[in-house]
Amino acid sequence: MVSERGLQVLRAIVQDYVDTREPVGSKAIVERHAFGVSAATIRNDMALLEDEELIAAPHTSSGRVPTDKGYRVFVDHLAEIRPLSPAQRTAISQFLEGSNDLDDVLVRTVRALTQLTGQVAIVQYPSFAKANISHIELVALDGPRVIVIVVTDTGRVSQRLAVLPDDLDETEIARLRAEVSTLLVGKTVREGVARVEERATSPAETTRHERAVAAVLRVVEEELDEFRQDRLVMAGTANLARREADFRGSIYPLLEAIEEQVTLLRLMGEMVADDNGLAASIGRENEAFGLSEASVVASDYDATGARARVGLMGPTRMDYPSNLASVRAVARYLTRLLSDDESNR
Missing domain, CATH: 3.30.390.60 (Heat-inducible transcription repressor hrca homolog; domain 3)
Incomplete structure (x- = not known):
């Protein structure tokens, strides 16, 4: 069982590792975060986190990095998803302004989301099988x-x-x-x-x-x-190549999944959302889909009764709070936009 301070230390390690790409040591945590305890105490907390397989040493240095399990605990214990800034919200609304139809809306959506986050953006087409x-x-x-x-x-x-x-x-x-x-x-x-x-x-x-x-x-x-038919719209595939160093192995399975779509459709469909409609599938949780090198975060949106998901795919070393906030904001905007289009028909 991880203590409250242990969770705070885990949050600090995740935050610093995402920001710096460098393994995080106890001294750095004491310097960057106001824990009010000594480096020795932080080392003890880190040892407990390592025993729980939430962090690991990538090599012989004293620094530690989050494991897939550590990222999962971090995401599950997020106190809140911070909202986007007014500038980010304005950028989304301006990018989606003037959309003519569903196809155009979804293409603009993934382009806005990938520019906002630097990840691969994915939007499911809503299924209209039950529509009249x-x-x-x-x-x-x-x-x-x-x-x-x-x-x-x-x-x-x-x-x-x-x-x-x-x-x-x-x-x-x-x-x-x-x-x-x-x-x-x-x-x-x-x-x-x-x-x-x-x-x-x-x-x-x-x-x-x-x-x-x-x-x-x-x-x-x-x-x-x-x-x-279930279909996806995607943008930002080039971001995988730019961030290839963030993947432990080959990015080929991710590129193959993007090309084939079937794997991503299954994964997006099986992800379990929380009460806020947010879902995350991290690293080895995606092993059954051949995507153990990647994480996917998603949020539900509504297209006049037909529900679907908008999401992001990238390395496990991603800014989960910001990416979850982005997909949530875009999903809400998408729901409002499609609802407005329907009410104006």
Whole structure:
């Protein structure tokens, strides 16, 4: 069991090691922090922390560095997450101003977050599988082409070009729109996909109308499948190379995870959040994902009922209080921004 002063010493070691990149000794702690005890007493506290495997000696020097377990105890005992400065908050709001749609919002979000922290920024797309399809629109273009627009009650809008087998007049387009809408509007995205798949198993299309319905539904199915997919937006991969010295081993598994996305999606999905929606997965806690060299911190955000996460990935030697504060602030701003967009529709 670590004493209260032992936790304070651990905090000092984590803070100094993050700031200096150098192993921390008892003399440095006495000089930098007002403990009011001797260096010998601090050495005793450090010995107890080492017995608990919270700190370790990287080599023969007298200094110590936090272990993955030490970082976990440090994060779990953070008294509070300090808020961002007004300047940092202003920078976030200005960076995200003028976002046009969800894709643009999330791209701007990761760019703002990586500039703010110097880490790899990650944002999950919210899953809209449970969203309801609220509107289907067809806009006729020249020839047999139409734009298929799908809208959900969460504000997700997509549009895609469909090429029909035959030219249709306005009356035929209206009939086509009505039939597709009757089939899908009011259904969830998941139910909509099932209905399209069921329709696809019906007998082969023989009339102009049936062929047109089939062509539009193929496009709609592709869009609805995309609504259901878990995806990530990321920025700041170059920061891994700049901070390669902070990793004990190779950064290749991290680069591979960024490229593949599946691993990060699983990790982000399985991280357990606290009562404030904040989560951290540190070092060897990520071993099952092949990312034992990295730490990930994240915060939940809400996209009109569809929850997802915004996070940061970097070395275990990271500024956890600042990074947690950053993801929390960005997640809250993202929630407000998406809620405002929905209320203005």
